[in-house]
Amino acid sequence: MAAKQKQHKERSKRRVVLVFGEDDNDREAVKHLVQAIWPEVPSIEPRRAPLILQKGRDAAEQRKNAAAVANVVRGSSVTVDVVAVLAHQDCDAVEPAHVALSEQIEMELGDAGVPLPCAATPAWEIESWWYLWPEAVAQVNPRWCKLAREGEEVGRIVNVKERLIKDLRPKAKDKRTADYVESDAPRIASTIRERNHVNDVRAKSASFMRFRKRVLEIRDALASEVA
Template identity: 50%
Template sequence: MAEPVVLLVFGEDTNDTRAVKELILALRPEPVRIETRRTPLVLVKGKDKARDRKNVAELAAVVRAEQRRGKRCVVIAHRDCDAIEPAHEQIASLLEQGLLREGIKQVVAAAAAWEIEAWWFLWPDAALAVNSKWRRPEPPSPEVGRIENAKEAFRQALRPKVKSQRPRDYAESDSPKIAAKVRELGLVDQRAAGSRSFDRFAGRVRQLVLI
């Protein structure tokens, strides 16, 4: 009997990979085996081609090592764009095409424009479920991928207008908690705004063959 497919989630840090894992589970509610990986970091951005190739090769080497242990691997690679849409299109394509050339058959890039915090604007109720003292983070744009400096914009959106009532600020460690609430509350398809970068990610995750 073949080994079950395992999704290997790579990213820029542990908070990102844990958050992406929760989103995958929200998008694929059937039993899915997911492992997050701390190294190598996903650094592909298309600005330094030699460095990008080295990063892709290192990531592929980790996957091949798992395959030699008998695992059937799918790769999910997260990378913030640090730019607005459509920047996600190039970054996602570079990641996916680079890994496909390395022989990794199923690859999905989670390229969030500007940063993954832009995606959290999609589910204001998930943020409130993490901290009820925060202000409801209404999306400042119909397309959250057009929000510059999304992390700071999200942090500010959560702050109550009355300073004396201000709770603690959002921290990057809240990302996986918000994503978990998206999954637990069944919100993944109930979005308060649009996001081309999230739509791209979600569509490809749902198309993965995991049998």
């Protein structure tokens, strides 16, 4: 009886997906991408702390970081029903570095008691994903050069943020405009969502496809619980 009462109480709360990441820009960008992939996602809320700091750390530090995330989840669960947790961390390495990092993040968070963890681990970093949607990037700043890496494996571009800045910089001197900066990331992701570009990818990114697959797995898992 007590278990049923607890389950009913949880279901009466607002369902929420929490997003953790390296900074506000990354968290907001990941939020928009999830909403693009999964339009019916429950409320999705970024959390500023703790940062996801798994990469390059020893096992004890990884567990400590995961426990800190779990503590925030438990605190949030007093007022909302936290149904899943998204965790962003750039690989700072080329694909397939995202595979091990994603598995590590999801394993540590799962072991700490975090519900349905999902890692967002762009290789080299999140800027590689913007090559997937050149139309969305162009809509954010029409004066930028149109990205042209159709069919390329963009997850293998080293130091991709610097490469993206150069690729977007206008060639003609009379078309000068501001360079790409990290605060442009949420605007690009929002455009991808608003213009429904997310499934129309023009390049290849195993790290994005892995992220997309995991988001859809969580969507299906939650749907089966409700059913």
